[in-house]
Amino acid sequence: MAARDYGQYCGITQALELVGERWALLIVRDLLVGPRRYGELAAGLPRIPSNILAARLKELQAAGVIRRAPRSRVVLYELTPYGRELEPVVLALGAWGFKALGDPRDEQVVTPDAMTMTLRTAFRPQVAASLPATAYAARFGPDELLIHVDGPALDVARGTGPADLEFVAGPSIHRVISGTLTPDRAVSTGEIRVLQGQATLLDRFAQTFHLAA
Structure with a gap:
């Protein structure tokens, strides 16, 4: 039962x-x-x-x-x-819930697995297929993710490695993904900090990962 x-x-x-x-x-x-x-x-x-x-x-x-x-x-x-x-069900629920996400509360955390699934939910393979292969090293709090985009293929793993762009971000990365915060604005306000590589690659990131808010 x-x-x-x-x-x-x-x-x-x-x-x-x-x-x-x-x-x-x-x-x-x-x-x-x-x-x-x-x-x-x-x-x-x-x-x-x-x-x-x-x-x-x-x-x-x-x-x-x-x-x-x-x-x-x-x-x-x-x-x-x-x-x-259940994967397509979970991804669809993630996209649906993203529309009502709002700003994070102080007690809410972003775990590496949750962020990995957010990236998989937001990934646009048809857009990525027309862009150069890119590796992003992203740090979210104490956690680090290595994000490889090669055409329509996405691989997200914990840890660090060679990357075209290395950056630090908080929950505001969700606003970049939603399009409510431009990469330029995120960098100028310090909500995203570029550690290595050209900041303009954040525009490519925002093109590759997008969910309507």
Whole structure:
């Protein structure tokens, strides 16, 4: 029996019974970036109580959405092929929710996995295909992402490496993605700080990653 039973025979109802509990889709969101250890999932969801995380993982496993994947002495959680089918759903929800995002509250954080999924949601492969291949090294608080765009292909990974543009940004990067803050304005106000490379490459970034607000 699902944790929540709506008593209706419907595909949407069934989907909500499987992944509609609080935190469940955020666990799926982070696992769409890659397999994670229990501690990594907890760190990426800093407000989730440990008993709720354990319960959601158990429920998602029972539903066939995720599985435990022992690797050497470490146990990882990863999406099953059935679970990975949620990717377009999660990306569509991200684009829909982005329209109502507003300004961040003081207590809200931007995690690397959440930012990775935002970039994947905002990526415009048809635009990127007409632009030169570009690597961006982006620092969001203590976290660093290396963003490779090569034609219609996007790769986002944690860490640093050679990049055409290296920059530091806060939550205001979402305003650049939405088009409500121009790259020039973001740099002039200090909301984005360029560490290396030509600041004009931020215009290319804004072309490549865009979501309507």
